[in-house]
Amino acid sequence: MAAHKEMPDFDVIIVGAGISGINFAYRIQESNPDLSYCILEARHEIGGTWSLFQYPGVRSDSDLYTFGFAWRPWTGKHSIADGSSIRQYLEDSAAQEGIDRRIRFSHKVNRLNWSSSSNMWTFDISTQDAKMISLRSRFVFLGTGYYDYQEPLRASIPGIHNFEGKVVHPQFWPVDLDYTNKRIVIIGSGATAITLLPSLTTRAAHVTMLQRSPTYIASLPSQGAFETIVSKVLPCFAANRVIRLKWMLFSFFMVSICRLFPRAAKSFLLRETAKLLPPDFNLEPDFVPSYNPWEQRLCFCPDGDFYACIRSGKGSVNTGMIETITASSVKLTSGKELHPDIIVTATGLKLCTAGGITITVDGEPYEISNHFAWRAAMVEGLPNLVLSWGYVDASWTLGADSTAQLASRLLTRMRKESVSAIVPRMMAEERQALEERPFLALKATYVKNGGNAFPKTASTGPWQPRSYFWRDVTIARWGDVKAGLEWLK
Template identity: 90%
Template sequence: MAAHNEIPDFDVIIVGAGISGINFAYRMQESNPELSYCILEARHEIGGTWSLFQYPGIRSDSDLYTFGFAWRPWTGKNTIVHGAIIRQYLEDSAAQEGIDRRIRFCHKVNKLNWSSSSNMWTFDITTQDTEMMSLRSGFVFLGTGYYDYQEPLQADIPGIHNFKGKVVHPQFWPGDLDYTDKSVVIIGSGATAITLLPSLTRAAHVTMLQRSPTYIASLPSQGAFETILSKILPCFAANRVIRFKWMLFSFFMVSICRLFPRAAKFFLLRETAKLLPPDFDLEPDFVPSYSPWEQRLCFCPDGDFYACIRSGKGSINTGTIETITASSIKLTSGKELYPDIIVTATGLKLCTAGGITITIDGEPYEIPKHFAWRAAMVEGLPNLVLSWGYVDASWTLGADSTAQLACRLLTQMRKESVSVIVPRMMAEERQTLEERPFLALKATYVKKGGNAFPKAASAGPWQPRSYFWRDLAIARWGDIKGGLEWLK
């Protein structure tokens, strides 16, 4: 893909050895085996999120049947599993396909520069021993996730600096933190807080302090349908049917919530009431102010979150923090909590491209100022694909549709002897299209960090991601010429 007889180190370089990077490596080996590639991973092991996060109870918030790879189906009995099991699954998947041999660990990419004269990307890399090195490739796939690995979201919590006890953020959970017989307050109401509450069983008491409630649905850790099907069908057939069932479940659940929000809210709150102690009032702790799936629906396996509340080991307080003193949390309602440990489970700091500095011919390039093409490439950015998953389904499904689209682009580039592909939005399009949010969620951390993502528009290849089957159909058979400039 390079011009002027300059030879790249690799045809393709993948950044990130998490779900997105490993899946893309497999798809490329499947569709484009003639291309050379390597994976650059900043951490010491495979896993991405599942290597970084070590807080108690860390687990998937999607079913493993769709969160796992299509090419290596999840065969475990549990629908939702611990993070260490997910990381091992990723490691085993990479080893099975020989992908692990292509990974260069402790290689942190600091900067990417595109050269129009050579039609190549140059990577400025820091290795484990802090030495600098560079690599070159004709094509880049960024499987870097959507949040900042180095810095958590700094929530505005008044007086938090006054607290004399321990303050912990789940993203950097201390391995030696002793919470035995301590009073713990978790600030937040998202998936992390809902996971932590039932997991800190050695604490004297755990309180989840939230500004507003979240929808929390119980999901069986082992489904009867999956158990029966695994016994009566051959393994490969059972795996396919089970995966398809969970894809349908996710699609219909989200669709029903958005089409019939009142009915969905009634159903979810009715199921919540069944899991709480008798005569427990749902107000104010369990009735969200928003409709289902305006924010991500949280799951708890076998209702463990509600079981913790029934046991008396955990509780919820809904209110606004007035200030935090040296030993307490004062709420505007007048109530006061006295924790030994505060956990700030207030969300993630959103980040695109893993915080890598990107330049084109030495000139700075800012992704948030440009529109995304097929939710995979960004206008004006040559030969580079970013992987994003779904916010209303498993991440892996979105990453896979992106990977298959990228492989199709690579195949077509070689077929047409094209060196460069770059998205371009026509001037008339820019004047007529309406801007849309890239992520359709109203969560606080998305509102705060949504400007880290590229822009989306109301029509054409600039629309935000929709749902898996449509995106997969576009990836395999849709138009890949509209909005994309092909240069020989």
């Protein structure tokens, strides 16, 4: 990057020591080893999501072969892994590459300001001991995820304040909660609820998943025969590559088939569901979704554990609308009543971009949601700042890595051409002609309600939303990085 009389503390500052931040740190070291960088992490440890979430049975909802890093393959036996194993994997990966030595824990970024006079970002940071410090960098990478770490989604549940038992949100699960022999109602039907049901039934008296509408839930072998055979036949390095490629292809073709042939995909998924439920079990109304596969995220349960606890009688699913919640019951509009000791509100996440950091440009407030995303990585009018987003129909890490490779390429080119700042700009004629598209192509309620947390995307040009990994990574490595991007020397 171009020299300047005002020197930054770092060339690059990464915010977040989760999947995205650690992967970006690796890509910097790989492509720009001379650049100085640090990682600012608000929490006390590595992990991000996998440090925050501590509810029973917390696990990935993507296979670990693609959720893991391309540069450090997942070698565990299980394709779907629990949260503690994932966090340990992240710690080991960061230690292997010396990334852990660059992390400053308990450093929460409150405010970011870009100065056009110095071509630098200034960070206002609060630390664990309540000190306020300031750092400056030329480039920023935000690996802050897509939801609010501080506040859960407050779903509108009539009468929830009346309940005299325990009400728990999975995002902040109490470590001392004893649910032994308790009756539990989980409100929600997403990946979290589907994880909680079999986990809670190991100790609870009975667990009911109460949903407004059903979700597609597919069983996935925790240990596949393909992976076992390949690992025995091929050398470790080759086996890891083949297994990762298999899962990438599996995800791509599964999503493509569901979208191209929705009726056939729906029929297949429902047939597989019927095989896992008790004999003569009626799929209606609890297991037949009203939408097509992948209009909302498809949920997986390893070795059919979700269905196993239903067959055992310890778990059940109930579809209906809540009329109200009393001191001791959940009343449905159908007239049915549930009598839980504990209610778990697994109703989604509160969406949030940039970790809730206040952003200003030359002192003027900047709102990301009012602007268009360039290559699903930068936002118009924001210089030298990249945000990391993953995929909704594949693993998060694949999307984060394509963004990290694009950012690394931009950094390399900036140095070679002595460029001080790059900033996305949309021409007036472009703006008039474009059609807006949703940033996340999902119909989940929490996504629809919180979609204005994200930048805008369009139907054409570099303003399009993400598509699929191979296209995105091809653009990241060799695609046009001039269109829509202003390079300032």
